[in-house]
Amino acid sequence: MADAPPAAAPVRTAAPTAGCTVEYTVVNQWSGGFQGSVTVTNRGPALDGWRLGFGFPGDQRVTQGWGARWSQSGASVTVVNESWNAALAPGASVTAGFVASYSGANPAPTAFTLDGTPCGDPGGPTDPPDPPDPPGPGDGAPVLTASGNRLVDGDGRTRRMLGVNRSGGEFMCVQGRGIFDGPVDDASVRAIADWKANTVRIPLNEECWLGLDNIDPRYRGTAYVDAVKGFVGRVLAHGMTPVLELHWSWGRYTGNSAGCADEHASCQKPMPNARYTPAFWTSVADTFKDDRRVVFDLFNEPYPDRATPTADAAWACWRDGGTCPGIGYEVAGMQDLLDAVRATGARNLVLVPGLAYANDLSRWLAHAPTDPAGNLAAAWHVYNFNTCSTESCWDATLAPVAARVPLVAGEIGENTCGHGFIDRVMAWFDARGLSYLGWTWNTWDCSAGPALISAYDGTPTPFGAGLRDHLRALAG
Structure with a gap:
């Protein structure tokens, strides 16, 4: 809707190779944190189990994740399938989401791998916009x-x-x-x-x-x-x-x-x-x-x-x-x-x-x-x-x-x-x-x-x- 303030970064899409395509999206952002998602599409043979890897270029830290098992060591993030979404047929996609903290800027990752195979270079990342200001107080809308x-x-x-x-x-x-x-x-x-x-x-x-x-x-x-x-x-x-x-x-x-x-x-x-x-x-x-x-x-x-x-x-x-x-x-x-x-x-x-x-x-x-x-x-x-x-x-x-x-x-x-x-x-x-x-x-x-x-x-x-x-x- 026209009067709903945008909160997401432009989707960053990795160029397809023989391995995969990845889309990284900032779904929602607030001061000091954001909700993100990654969608990986298998461009190779069928997989029975998969592991996505990428690195944050800033100080982002994953605090909660769903749709996969998330872990982070330093800047490196690993996303591993759950038992119920392990199978990834050729051309099939799977999405996993997360909540993360950050300070300063929140630049997008620039490289992804699927089972160790590079997914390609998405090009220069675009920083997500600052979170919108909350609406001003309205008459009669109290803090309860x-x-x-x-x-x-x-x-x-x-x-x-x-x-x-x-x-x-x-x-x-x-x-x-x-x-x-x-x-x-x-x-x-x-x-x-x-x-x-x-x-x-x-x-x-x-x-x-x-x-x-x-x-x-x-x-x-x-x-x-x-x-x-x-x-x-x-x-x-x-x-x-x-x-x-x-x-x-x-x-x-x-x-x-x-x-x-x-x-x-x-x-x-x-x-x-x-x-x-x-x-x-x-x-x-x-x-x-x-x-x-x-x-x-x-x-x-x-x-x-x-x-x-x-x-x-x-x-x-x-x-x-x-x-x-x-x-x-x-x-x-x-x-x-x-x-x-x-x-x-x-x-x-x-x-x-x-x-x-x-x-x-x-x-x-x-x-x-x-x-x-x-x-x-x-x-x-x-x-x-x-x-x-x-x-x-x-x-x-x-x-x-x-x-x-x-x-x-x-x-x-x-x-x-x-x-x-x-x-x-x-x-x-x-x-x-x-x-x-x-x-x-x-x-x-x-x-x-x-x-x-x-x-x-x-x-x-x-x-x-x-x-x-x-x-x-x-x-x-």
Whole structure:
């Protein structure tokens, strides 16, 4: 999009020889670090195992990698296949990504080898551009911080996050249909603000952000990251808080309540994975750590309770990750993801959802991850068809959490095309000064699921009219 600032260096392409072609790209860059990728194409005979080598001309240091096993000695970097991408047929390509630190300039590598054979000279490298300046502060877009059980701004005033979700960034790219579902231009963002919303939650896809091979090149890596950054900038420019959340992630799960059998990030998985998700949050946090108006929501709707035999096992999996009963991939727990965010130096507010598709906070306080920044809030989702959908359940399970930490209902909705249920949710949350966000600002059929609008100019569905009118009434 025209108003999304470019963040990537020009792709440096090695001239093909009998061995290989390599493309090196700076996908995203921030002060002192960057996200990069290398795509190697085999120009020789079929390979069963491969080793890529190159040297950084500056002081770049790889701190995290995916899609291969990364190592570095001095300036020399070695990238070795994983078991699942060892085979490289003639003409086939494979992409591996990384996060690295640097100081001063960030020049591109000038030579690559594949299994010791030179891939050619790419010519003189071009330094990547300096990272763009973050958007200027917008009226009413505060830095939110957890203070006891309240969210406060820089002046210590209590704030509530009240607004909408904007679905699309989690599914369009992996389906090869684009990046967002419908417009996210200035006019469409202004329409959200006109409802008197002060927050927009933006679901993301980890494979698209990290630029994995299975995603259409038009919608992955640099293109995806720049589109998200542009959208975040427009949300901030209209005085609203952007919430970035990981919605769809990698990992094959075919157990109870599985959303799909695909290992790729094409549906909601029971838990985040150790292969890619910490790297995703490292990159996202590095990208936005200098603008604490941006809020992070670690994982949309965990449901390890559907896979594990006991509640104890489910909550342990949720917090600590590792090998979890019933889940076939190595899990990254909430503590792992929070650690990845804080290791970048980011002190942004972080939302942590509970179990049962974020509808169960019954043991959240006992299992909450430890945050050295002390800036956590609990995230909860509710629809009229969820288990915890009554005031008595909210009194029993939500009230104790809300008494200790800020509580954000990251998704509220109903499948009736009306708003009777969310009226009850909003009344309960209003009485306690809590936050909530409606699902979703998309022009879908509200009789098939919660959809707030019938047009991106803000024309509401009957369901959406309930949220719009309530937000406007609260704003006076």
